[in-house]
Amino acid sequence: MTPPHASALPFAFGAGPEPRECARVLAAAFAREPAVRWITDGSERARRAWFDATLRTQAALPGARRHLIADASGRSVGAVVLTPPGARPGPWAAGRWSARVGLRCGPRALVRTLLHLRAAEHLAPPGAWTLEFVGVVPEAAGRGAGRLLLDRALGGLPAPGGVFLTTADPVNVPLYRRFGFTLLEHRRVGPVTTAAMWRPGAAGAR
Numbered sequence: 001m002t003p004p005h006a007s008a009l010p011f012a013f014g015a016g017p018e019p020r021e022c023a024r025v026l027a028a029a030f031a032r033e034p035a036v037r038w039i040t041d042g043s044e045r046a047r048r049a050w051f052d053a054t055l056r057t058q059a060a061l062p063g064a065r066r067h068l069i070a071d072a073s074g075r076s077v078g079a080v081v082l083t084p085p086g087a088r089p090g091p092w093a094a095g096r097w098s099a100r101v102g103l104r105c106g107p108r109a110l111v112r113t114l115l116h117l118r119a120a121e122h123l124a125p126p127g128a129w130t131l132e133f134v135g136v137v138p139e140a141a142g143r144g145a146g147r148l149l150l151d152r153a154l155g156g157l158p159a160p161g162g163v164f165l166t167t168a169d170p171v172n173v174p175l176y177r178r179f180g181f182t183l184l185e186h187r188r189v190g191p192v193t194t195a196a197m198w199r200p201g202a203a204g205a206r
Contacts, residue, residue, distance in 0.1 A: 010072050011145050013152060017068035019059040022079040023051040025068065029078065029135025035168035035192045039112045040105060049104035050113075057097040058132060061087040067152050069136075069145050077140035080153040081132040085161055112190065119189045120166045123196040127161025150179055154199070162201040168194045 027048045030036040040046035058064055063084035068076050089097065102110040124130060134153065136145045154163065165181065167173065173183065173195055181197040188194070 010143060011069045011148055014068040014070055014076065017066050017079065019055040019066070020052060021076055022066050022068060022081060023055040024048070025076050025079040025137060026133050026135050027051040028137045031138070033169055035116060035194060038190055038192050039109050039116065041108070046105040046109055050101060050109060053097055053100035053104065055081065057089050057093055058083060060093060061089065063087060065153070067149060069149055071140060078136040078145045078149050080134040080149040082153055083130045083132055085127045085129060116189050119187050120194060120196060123184055123187070124164040125162060125198055128164040128198065129157060129159045131163055131165040146175070154179065159201045163199045166194045166196050168192050170195070173197070
């Protein structure tokens with residue numbers, strides 16, 4: 001549902017976005033993001049395929065959330081994706097994701113993704129949601145769409161265990177701090193240094 005004040009803004013939210021549309025937007029938004037560039041070797045084709053496979057798998061998880069934001073012309077320009085606590089794909093879904101990434105992006109992309117996930121997943125506090133992705137296409141950057149997406153994603157989220165995220169772009173760290181996230185630690189995988197951050201929920205501090 002579009003908020004009452006949306007008509008005064010250059011953006012509006014879409015209802016029930018399809019995983020493929022979110023993947024398309026995020027592939028454009030993450031074109032220069034260090035971790036995604038490393039995983040996909042900077043290939044646009046591989047990046048699109050990687051996001052498509054990953055968003056399809058994430059969308060099948062019970063309770064998974066996605067939001068899209070569109071500009072005044074109705075074109076999707078930003079997306080945010082969240083996973084609830086403890087939600088993980090089963091063996092069959094994980095196998096399909098691995099096959100899609102391996103075949104469409106290459107075995108190196110699959111190995112690098114798994115290395116990145118294993119380095120970060122145990123850093124999430126118990127009971128925390130995971131903010132998987134939030135991104136805005138370059139043409140719409142700097143106009144407040146990212147802030148609106150985070151407001152929508154975090155506002156009213158039933159997250160007593162807080163919200164966890166990782167980012168390999170140091171420019172994002174101050175933005176997340178303004179939304180109440182604190183830095184847990186840095187973790188290096190290959191050439192990429194990732195910051196793990198957490199925003200506490202109603203359950204209190206870690």
